[in-house]
Amino acid sequence: MLKLTVLCICVGIIYGYPSFLSNIPNANKVKNPCPGYENTPWKLLGHRFPNRVLFHRGQAAEKQALIDQGESIAGRSFPLLNVFGEAYKSANFQWALICNLDSDGDGLSNGAELGDPNCVFASGTPIGHPGICDNKQSAMPNCVSPMNEVCPPPPSQSIP
Structure with missing residues (x-):
């Protein structure tokens, strides 16, 4: 029973809450500003990655980078939300x-x-994207999420 409960919670976290998009105006129209992905939809507004595939690959890459550096990932959490998602949640x-x-x-x-x-x-x-400063805005002094820090690698780069 515990395994089933954990599975249900994980599925809810991974697949998010599509109803949130209907509570944010034009959320389903946001384009990805990241290099290599321009004008593709950012389907997971409020999350760090634009779609489920990149979400899973990005999480795996972050974990592998820590392992490669000799760090333990046991008990470590990996953020799911971008700054806009954190604000919405707060x-x-x-x-x-x-x-x-x-x-x-x-x-x-x-x-x-x-x-x-x-x-x-x-x-x-x-x-624009409320969770990512685009290239022109990344130089602004208050930018907390510049593209070079929050965008996934372009499709031309390998993602583990």
Whole structure:
């Protein structure tokens, strides 16, 4: 029974909560700003990786890098959420509480980046990613998630 409970929890964590996307305006329209993935959808808004395949590969690569450095991964946690996802979680998953915030520190509010600058849950076109500063914004002094630190390797690079 314990194994079944752990399995159910893990599946919930890995596959996320698709209903969250319907609680964030235009979340299903966010494009991936990362080199090599431009204009592909970022399906896991709020997470560190844009889709499940890269999520699993990225987690495996992070673990392998620690092992290669001779570090133990036993009992170590690996973050699942990006700065936008952490803000959304901290706000108890309430869009209105984070719409005017600038989660990634790029100078644009989450609402502006998601095409809802007035925070009225408007349908629009996202102009950025609320969890990643793009190349032009990565140099901004308040940027907390520059592309070179948060983007997965481009498809041309091997991922273990």
